[in-house]
Each structure stands twice: as C-alpha cells, then as structure tokens.
Amino acid sequence: MELTFTKGRHHRTLMCVLVACNVGALVTAINLVIGLNPEDRISVKRGAVLTALGLVYFVTLFELFNVAALFTGAGARFRHKYRLSCGEVLDISNKLVSAVQAAFSCATGAIVCAWSCTRDFMRSSHFMSEAYAWFGAAYFFYDIWSMYTVYVHMTTNIDYFKTKLRRPSKSEASLSSGDAVVTKRPSFFTYCRHEPVILMHHLFIGGFGFLFIIYLRGGLGDCAFGFVYLMELSTPLVSLRGVLSRLGLKRSRAYVVNGLAMLLAFLACRVLALPYACLLYSRAVGLGYFDVSYTPSQLIPAEYAENIDDIEAWQARIVSGWEAKPGQHPHQVSLRMVDILGGVGGCGGNVVHKEWLITSAHCTASRITIVVRAGLVHMTRPEMFLETTEYYNYPTFDALRPSDVQPNDISLVKLQQPLQYSRNLRPIRIQPSSDNYRNYDEEIVTASGFGRIWTLGAQSQELRWVYLRAVSNAACASIFGNVLVTENTICARFFNVTSQSICQGDSGGPLVHVSPDGVPFLVGVSSFVAGGSFGCHSGLPSAFIRPGPFHSWFTEITGIDFNNLNEEEDEVSTLVPSTYPDTSPTDLPTTIVTTTPIPETIPTNPPTQSPTTSTTYPPTTTSEEPTITTTEEPTTTEEPESDEDDSEEIDDPELADLLKRLEVKVKVKVKLSKYLKKK
Template sequence: MLVKTAILLIALAINLASAEFIKPDFIENVNKKSDDSRIVSGWEANPGQHPHHASLRMVFRLGIVNACGGSIVHRNWLITAAHCTAGAVTLVVRAGVTDLTRPEYISETTEWYNHPSYNDLLPTQVQPNDISIAHLPNPVTYSANLRAIRIQPAADAYRDYEGEVLYASGHGRTWTEGTSPEVLNWVYLRGVSNPSCASTFGSIITSTTICARFFNVTSQSICQGDSGGPLVHRGSDDVPTLIGVSSFVAQVPWGCHSGLPGGFARPGPFHSWFTEVTQIDFDNLIEEDPPTTTTTTTTTTTTTTSTTPAPTTTTTTTTLAPTTTTTSAPTTTTTTTVTTPSPPPNTTTSAPTTTTSPTEESEEEDSDSESEEDPELAELAKKLEVKVKVKVKLQKNQKKYKHQHEHEHKIKY
C-alpha cells in the first residue's frame, strides 16, 4: 500500500510540473554536500558477494581526483562510464575489494576507450552511449573475491527488463569528499521500460539505455560516486550478468532519492565495438588459465687440480599444472561462492536473511615430479673427467722436467 501511494504521489508531482521533461544529471553533481550521497536503503556487501566490482580513481590535469565504479569483464579489461574517463590523465583501479583499504588488486592504467559516439569535449553533458572500456596492463588474478562478470549477450541487448529484480553496487561519494569508511554497498532495484523512462527524461533515453528505479522504498538508488558501476541481473541460469553501466539520475531538486528512475548504458549493443578494441569476443568468452611456468635449475660443474670429482648436476624441476581454475601458483586452492540473496518479499529494508552460507571446496594436487638423467650431462661429465686427468698428468710432467718448455694442450670436445 505504501509503495503504491508513493508511486501515485510521484506521478502526480510529475504531472503538476511543467510540460518539459525532467533534466538528467550525472550522479557526481547531485547532493554533493549530503552525508547520504551514496547507495542508500541497501546493505553493506560481504566479501565475494560482488567479485566483479571495481573502484576507480581518476586523476585529472589540474590534480582533481574523482571516483567512479566499474566492472571487471576480463583479466585485462573493465567497463565503466565514458563520462568518468573523459579528460582524465590516469586511472587507478582497485578490485577484489569490499573495504577500499584492503584491495586484492590495485593497478594503474592510461589506456581506455570511450565509445566513438560519445563526445569527450562535452564531459559535463549527459549523453547516450555513456560507456568506456579500460585496459588493465597487469592481469587480474581471479579468486573467491575477484572474478569477471558476464556481459549482457547481444541476443538480449534490447531486452525489456520492466519490473524485473536487479541490483546495483558502489562505494559511493567522490574521493575528495568521502569521510565515512569506504565499504561497498549494494541495493535492489526494479527494471523500468524504455517508453516509461522516456516519459520522464525525454530523448536522452535511446535503445542503448536501460532504466531502473527503487525496489520497495523510494530512497533506494544509486548516487554520488556510483557512476560507471554495474547494474546486474540474474536470469534463469542464475548467472550474474552486467546489463547496465550507471550513468545519470534526475537533476536537482529531484536528485538521487526522489524515487525517479536512474539511467544506465546497456553493454549488450556494443559487442562488435568491444571486439574491435580488445580483439576478444565477449559474447563467446571462455577464459583459460595462463600457462604454467616451468622452472629449470642451472647445472653447475666443479673441478680441481688435485682430484677428479664428477660434476655436480642439479636435475630439472617441472611444475605441474594446477588442477583448479585459479591462476595462482599450484597450491591448495579454496573457492568460496557467495550468492546475492533474493529480494525480501515485504516492503521493509532490513538485511536479507536468505543469504546462503559460503561453500568451500578444496583440492590437493600431487606435488611429486619425476626426474631423469640427462644423457647430454652424462656425456659432458665424461669429457670433463678426461680433461681433468690430462691436466693432472701435465702437472706431474712439469715437475719432472722443469727445464722443458711448457706446451699448450687443447682438448677438443
């Protein structure tokens, strides 16, 4: 009943407003001074609950530092909003993190690509196709807390998510204004059809846009510092899928928590562009573990003039390939699966109680390796033994015939 009343009040307010559409604005520009300018009416995330989420810090020419979110979609690539990277000099990426002070991954990049239709010269103007893909020069190592998310398939690029349960995550706030702990938050939202969203925002809503509003409390929303972050949907296969990149909300005086929808860029329509930039087919992506490094120990040989020792040989050690799907060194690997809980059926915003317990599976792999005698080393040992014997014999002859000239002996092998 309360939800229906809130919706009716919002609709009435819109009708009473001027005939013009409500102007959208970037999330960073809304409620900058508010202590609540971040995802609200949601929950703090558990480690591993949103393993794809990345926190970005953009440094600009005048030394200004802003914050955005992003989504890891490959070991070497992430997706964010174009208005986050437009005009930036460098980008610092933290991933595998719930608390920003303890990231599993941190790296810096100066390589990113804004969609060609996005005008970088108008970074303060809300535009369609507000999407960017950034290259990570240091590959991500996957773990229970850090993993790529599937990009919306091309087949679902223009799907209508009206009324479907979605969720968004973000650290909220800009770097310079943040005073509270940088803990990842998340919130449930509901999909809004494009025609319905266009009736609020007008022509800024295109086929490559997706909108989402509050789930059951009007204050549920993305807000300042959440731009570029993920909007996620779990389909019938229960696999998290990136269906939106946070872009804009209603301009002040409406703001983040007005109950009006927020706007997101759909990634599904841009698969051909992603492939052109990255040479990766994200629509059919199967990431393989990197090749296992084989370590070879150097063989050393020791000789003296008084004895004839056999050369000391260190055998070659081969590292067996790991039997798990992680990219770390082949040790015992523990994989923890944390699922996002189903939305609460009532209209309260209490923490979900249906969170499943993490499941752990550990596998041990055989660390034994086989070593065989190298025939080349054996042949080398024989030649060195002959060489040493000749040297010893020469020394004895030199002592016996002191007045003879020394001759240089060369042993060819």
C-alpha cells in the first residue's frame, strides 16, 4: 500500500489518480448490486469482488485525505493554523474514513430495516444486508493497517513524506520538519501488544461477524441485522469529537453540541435499539413484550393462509427456482379459467390421462370455460391448445366460496379431445393408495408452475421449478391449524434457501416425489401459502392436497383405475434432475409434535354434471391480495382481467377466437337471466 509522493504538479496528478480509483471503486460496487431483486442473495464471486473494491475504496480515501492535508497549500495552512504534526494529520484522516464507513453502514441499515421489518421480522431479507457485509468487511482490515500507520507516526518523529520515499530529493527533504534524529520504527507486533482490545474487536467484527451475516444465520433475522448496521449512527459524531480534540477545540461550542448529539445518538442506536427490536419481534409472533414462551401454533394465524390462484399473476414464476427445460416437466399444463362476467384467472394443472387433468378446486369453481395449454415451457409456445367446459370439484368443496381456503381442494378436468403425447407432453403417475397418508417429512420434492417470483413480485412467461423439502403434517398444522391441514394435506418448505416456494399463480400445479426406482409420482396439488404480512418468500411451508386418498372418487368420475393405469402409449417417463444443489439445507423446526393421522371417510357421490353457477360476483377495485380467514364467512370476489392481458390476447389468434365465442355465451346467459327475472 506504499505510495510515492512528490511535490508540485506531481502531487496534483497523484490526487487525480486517487480520486479516480476511489470513485471508480464505489461506482463499480454500486453497479454490481443495483440490478438485483430485494430477495436475491450475494454469490461468493460477487462478494469477493465487493470486498476487493471495498479495500481499494477505503485505502485510497485515507491516502487522499493525507495528500490533501500534507502536500497542498491549503493543507499546509491548515496544519500551521492548528499546529498539527504528521501523526496528528494521519489520525484525523483515519477518523474521517471511519465516519464515511459509518455513514454507509447507517444507509444500509435504513434500507434493510425499511424492507425487512415491514414484512416478516425473521425471514424477510434484502440483498443490501449481505452486500455491505462483503464491502464493509474490507474496512476492518484496512483500519488495522491505517491505525498502525498512525501509531508509527505518533510514537516516532519519522516524517510521513520520507517514509514514502527511499531516496528523497533535496526539494522533497525541504518539506520535512528538520534534521532531528529519527527513532526506530515500531514493529507491527509491538502495536498489537500495545492495542490488543481494538485489534481483537476488528478481527472479531471483520471475521466472525462477517461469517455470521453471510453464512451462519441462514438468511434469517435480516431486520435485526438492520439495527446492528444502524448502531454506527453515533460513530461519525465520535470521530468528529476526536477531530475537534486534535484541533484543540475542546472548549468550543461545536465540541459541546457535538458531545450532546453523540450522547443522544449513542442512547438511541446502541441502548434503545435492542429493546425496540425485541418489541417488533413480539408483535410479529403475536406475543406480549414480557412473555417468555410461545407455542408453534402462535407463529402464524390461520387467517393468513391464502389460496395461490392469482388472476393477475398467471404469467409469473415460482419463487427462487430455475427455468424448466423442454421435457423436464411434461405433465405440467397451464389453465386459463373464465367466469360468467368475463373475468380470467390462471392456474396450473397435471396431465394424468389423455383425457383427464387434476388441478385445485378453487381454480375451477364457478367457471364457464377453461383453456388448456399443454406441452409447454413457455406460455406462448404450447404444443396443444384446448378448451373445455367439463370439470368436477370434490363434493365437499364449496364452489360458492372459491376464495376461501378449504380442505379437499382438488378437481378433475375432462378434456374434449384426447392429448397427443410427445417428449414434452406426458402424464404423471398419481400417488398410489398405499402411500395415501405417508409421512414424507424431510424428503426432497419438486414443484413447478407459472407463479410469482416473490410476493407481489415480477412476472415471467417461462415455466419454473424448485426443490422443496417435505414437512410433517404435525409441524404444518402447528402453523396453519388442524382446520386447514388435514390428513389429506402434504406440506413442503424451502430446500436450502429460505425464499424457495410456490407462490400466487401456482395453484393446481404439481408436487412431485421421485421413488427409489426413479419413477416420479404426483404426491400433491398446490393449494395455499402463507399470506398477509408473511408471503411466499417467508420460509413458511406451502400446502398441497394429496391425490392418493381420492382414488375411489377419481374412479367413480372417470371410470379409470389410476392405481393400475395402463395406457396404450409407450412407457411414460418424466425427466428428473439427477443431482441436487450442492449446498447444505437449512434445518427444519425441531419442536414438532408427532401425531398419527386419522383417515377420513371420503364421500363417493360425485356431481352428475359440471358444477357451474349463475351467481354473479362483482369485480374488485383493489389490487391488493385478499386476506383469507377460515373463522368468518368472507365474500367471494372475482377480478376482471387486466388491460395488459387483453392486449396480449388480441395477438393470439386462437385466444381471440375463444373470446369471441365466450362473448356470445355470456350475452346469451345475461339475456336469459333478464328474461327469467321478467317472467
């Protein structure tokens, strides 16, 4: 880090170089993270670059302050006015860099707190938390070097200018303080013995603190770490106090005012911040401030469970997943459902036979027609484009309340023409009856769909998939309650990244488990996720409906025994990833009460026709996601399709033709309704 200083125009050139390096390092670091989504994680490669840029930034900033104070006319006048030695100048520069670092830390803390503390206190995260941990870690190692440099010049009469030159010229030597005898430079180990506390502090924060934020915390507690960053709020005032002391201004008004401000900032950010963070946590989990224990069922109330159909997000994608390759999920289909008012919603579905699909009942309830896109990994390029009006919701599902989360949320869709199987379009085997109530706890499963990338997040038209880890029904019921999580439910949460999940727009899609023989089975149909202030990315489990317990109903409706299905096509196989991500998974909750599920008698009286209804539902005027409660009777609403979707449909000839036919159907129904009222 040694720099060669010269006088005259050369030091101006050096200052320009330092400014360019300093500003360039900061701008490059900002560009590395500016395009990230809030929930993104910082990769090791990106983080290593941020640390290198941080080291360049803090070192060049320190040297820039030194050059400005020691080798410019203004700096010379400043030193002369306050009678500053070389060591005192370096000490002031060190304190100014410390103030700049503290300002960056406070800005980071404000961003993290504003994002994470207003969502899920424990599980919401913002990339700035990790990004500045990588960038700021360089400061603590730089500061060890800079403090040693200050120590050398404060304990000796070595001239800073001469230490930067091996053979200074006569003109350069004239800038020195005289011909005094130079004492021996103290070694770094001497400094370590002289300042052990500050050295251990820097090594602890820059080493263990960095590892804890990046790795050991597992992505949890981002809001709490935002308050840790905000603790640096008092540091600039502490640094200013040291600078004023070096300038001999201890009796000035500025020193007194700064001292009072420093005490207030220290009280706010280092004393009161921790109790306030505890208050936020108690509110997040629904506890009193002084409660000492809680049960897992207090984590999230049942009213924050919500269906994951989203009429505005049918083109979005799954959370923290990967784009699917052709043929990787050939059983996945996209459904577009239209109600009597022309409102359009989107869901996923599963091919289980040439003429039958399985999806969620809340997707098909009260719909008059369903458009099926099959054999696709992109919404605009399906191999088959079909329309059907025949579907069967499970008899216990109340079709008049499709927005209300209900158990047994499963439906069969009958296709008007058989599918033509291909490499990209194949059925998937349904969970066998022998595994109806199997405990898949801790087993790895996969989900796919066109759902949102995160709660209220961006949209995409590509099929996405993600690894999840199954959760026992007992653990899931402790969060959502036994009303929603029954023996016919299977739950799954993130595999190794907290935000991995299904989300709005994934309803009716598959949860797949691969048997030891390598055969994929449909073990769940996407039903609901945590809603309210939690959201898809919170790390809480998502719930799916097991198809296994419904085999007798499937057979009664379709006449097909799916336990022994043998279609005339070639053997069906689904491409499954051969390896799992090579990262360690996050541990699941350990306080799980295990219970034995009690089988429930399944009604076997199916509807004789497609369950449609003429009840009209007023379109909602709000864009917010509905908060669903299972303890009250909510009103069911349907939203009309957005203008953006309409413009996309016009460009699709097949969909345009469908809407024309649909318009005729709607007009006929409306006129018939008016006629019956007059009668």
